[in-house]
Amino acid sequence: MTGGADDTPIAELLRSWREPVLGRWIELVGETVHGRLSEAEVRSELTELYGLVERALEGDTAAGDELRAALAEISRGRARHGFSPTETAVGVFALKQSLYEQIRMTRDQRAYSELIDFSSYVDELGLATFETYAAAREQVIADQADQLLELSTPVVRLWDRVLGVPLVGTLDSARAQIAMETLLQALVTTGARYAVIDITGVPAVDTEVAQHLMKTVMAARLMGTHCVVSGIRPQIAQTIVALGIEFGDIVTKATLADALAYVLERSGLRVVGEPEG
Amino acid sequence: MDRVPILKIGDVLLVSIQTDLQDQTVLALQEDLSERIVATGAHGVIIDITAVDVVDSFIGRMFATIASMSRLMDAETVVVGMRPAVAITLVELGLSLGGVRTALDLEEGMRLLGAGLPHAGPAGSARPARPGPALADGP
Amino acid sequence: MTTPSGEEMPIASSDDVVRVRQVVRAAAAAAGLSLVDQTKLVTAASELARNTYAHGGGGAMRVERATGEDGRKGVRLVFTDEGPGIADVDRALSEGWSSGTGLGLGLPGARQLCDEFGLRSEAGGGTTVTVAKWTR
Numbered sequence: 419m420t421g422g423a424d425d426t427p428i429a430e431l432l433r434s435w436r437e438p439v440l441g442r443w444i445e446l447v448g449e450t451v452h453g454r455l456s457e458a459e460v461r462s463e464l465t466e467l468y469g470l471v472e473r474a475l476e477g478d479t480a481a482g483d484e485l486r487a488a489l490a491e492i493s494r495g496r497a498r499h500g501f502s503p504t505e506t507a508v509g510v511f512a513l514k515q516s517l518y519e520q521i522r523m524t525r526d527q528r529a530y531s532e533l534i535d536f537s538s539y540v541d542e543l544g545l546a547t548f549e550t551y552a553a554a555r556e557q558v559i560a561d562q563a564d565q566l567l568e569l570s571t572p573v574v575r576l577w578d579r580v581l582g583v584p585l586v587g588t589l590d591s592a593r594a595q596i597a598m599e600t601l602l603q604a605l606v607t608t609g610a611r612y613a614v615i616d617i618t619g620v621p622a623v624d625t626e627v628a629q630h631l632m633k634t635v636m637a638a639r640l641m642g643t644h645c646v647v648s649g650i651r652p653q654i655a656q657t658i659v660a661l662g663i664e665f666g667d668i669v670t671k672a673t674l675a676d677a678l679a680y681v682l683e684r685s686g687l688r689v690v691g692e693p694e695g
Numbered sequence: 696m697d698r699v700p701i702l703k704i705g706d707v708l709l710v711s712i713q714t715d716l717q718d719q720t721v722l723a724l725q726e727d728l729s730e731r732i733v734a735t736g737a738h739g740v741i742i743d744i745t746a747v748d749v750v751d752s753f754i755g756r757m758f759a760t761i762a763s764m765s766r767l768m769d770a771e772t773v774v775v776g777m778r779p780a781v782a783i784t785l786v787e788l789g790l791s792l793g794g795v796r797t798a799l800d801l802e803e804g805m806r807l808l809g810a811g812l813p814h815a816g817p818a819g820s821a822r823p824a825r826p827g828p829a830l831a832d833g834p
Numbered sequence: 835m836t837t838p839s840g841e842e843m844p845i846a847s848s849d850d851v852v853r854v855r856q857v858v859r860a861a862a863a864a865a866g867l868s869l870v871d872q873t874k875l876v877t878a879a880s881e882l883a884r885n886t887y888a889h890g891g892g893g894a895m896r897v898e899r900a901t902g903e904d905g906r907k908g909v910r911l912v913f914t915d916e917g918p919g920i921a922d923v924d925r926a927l928s929e930g931w932s933s934g935t936g937l938g939l940g941l942p943g944a945r946q947l948c949d950e951f952g953l954r955s956e957a958g959g960g961t962t963v964t965v966a967k968w969t970r
Binding site for chain 2: 605606609610611636637638639640641643
């Protein structure tokens with residue numbers, strides 16, 4: 419990692435220039451975090467990292483491991499607090515710039531040759547940071563998806579013994595499964611004779627989604643509840659036909675209102691307007 | 696081998712399955728039931744499976760057989776109380792209980808057969824009971 | 835990946851089919867499968883146990899706590915018999931085909947209900963069916 423024996427080892431340079439290089443690093447990072455982290459927080463984080471970088475470059479492998487762990491911890495924190503990938507990576511790359519500025523200022527010719535090796539070392543650290551960042555973001559997304567799953571399948575009562583299940587958002591396998599189980603359980607607890615599954619808020623219906631809808635309707639039938647699928651928008655109807663999906667004898671309606679009217683009629687109910695006046 | 700008891704309520708025969716069904720019990724029930732339909736002249740059969748936590752293809756087929764058999768003897772069959780997990784499994788299994796009628800619970804099943812108390816509520820009580828969803832063969 | 839808990843039970847009568855359901859239900863619940871997944875696995879086990887008894891002339895089932903490739907925990911069931919075997923495996927797995935009684939949903943149905951399905955059989959050499967279900 420470090421240069422030849424004749425050169426000033428980079429670790430030594432970092433140590434002798436600790437004050438200005440670390441100071442400038444803190445300054446550069448401080449600019450990118452825009453006050454979302456206090457200067458004291460940035461200072462303590464970077465001071466720790468700086469010390470670890472020094473020791474790692476001297477060949478201390480334990481410090482190297484510790485450095486990676488510390489960087490991983492910081493990137494995870496950044497990801498969770500909504501920092502962008504650039505902001506997170508710049509935090510590491512800024513060390514290069516800080517050192518480069520110092521070398522330019524001192525016109526230390528020997529240090530220039532060190533800079534190339536050091537630069538690739540920092541790049542490596544930056545990439546590791548980025549990987550952790552991406553993994554942490556994915557975790558955040560997965561957690562949110564789970565929360566959304568729980569929140570996103572409401573079962574509402576539309577009428578006496580008529581349930582409505584408005585589905586909103588993309589229906590993947592896991593969500594369809596949960597929606598199906600939630601609906602069927604609600605049938606048992608409410609004793610519903612009819613259920614309207616409204617897919618107005620589902621952006622796309624592919625073969626898989628259609629399959630799940632059909633399974634839900636069939637399972638509800640086995641339990642003794644008649645299901646109607648509503649909210650078939652024109653684009654969705656086109657896709658369904660284009661894909662050659664057969665909805666069998668499942669009753670479908672364009673809107674939730676149509677579905678409710680159909681269900682009320684089948685229950686033997688009529689909506690009658692009062693004469694005005 | 697256990698035999699499933701068959702109760703008579705008015706002109707409806709009620710079979711409430713409370714045990715883990717063995718294949719022979721299933722076959723015996725089909726036989727017993729057809730004899731009882733003839734003997735009593737019942738016009739409806741209710742199979743209550745509220746307590747049943749597994750329905751495999753053999754048991755599922757029994758429902759369809761009983762339904763077709765009793766229809767020949769002029770009796771309607773309604774399977775009531777199927778649990779959600781059982782319903783999901785049957786659909787996944789690809790078993791469509793063609794021709795079997797279903798209802799959520801015993802009361803609803805009796806209503807389907809026109810044997811229950813008049814339904815009180817916003818749906819209006821004076822109307823004849825609507826037939827429940829008949830099961831068609833799945834895709 | 836598998837921790838054999840070594841619970842093996844004979845399948846010699848239709849009584850045993852009921853016992854298989856109870857054993858599998860307990861194992862599935864202990865492994866933390868959801869109620870729906872428990873029901874699917876028990877139903878598959880019921881189909882396979884009936885096959886073992888009715889077509890394989892009897893055999894055995896082994897229940898194992900297992901871990902899937904992606905680290906999910908679950909239950910694996912192995913059904914073995916020394917029966918006549920299945921001459922045409924592809925055909926036996928195609929939906930609606932039956933070699934004896936039943937609707938022919940036994941094997942394809944069990945495959946549909948499980949996350950993992952394996953079948954080894956040769957004419958005259960018995961049949962081994964392995965199924966597994968993982969927690970979600």
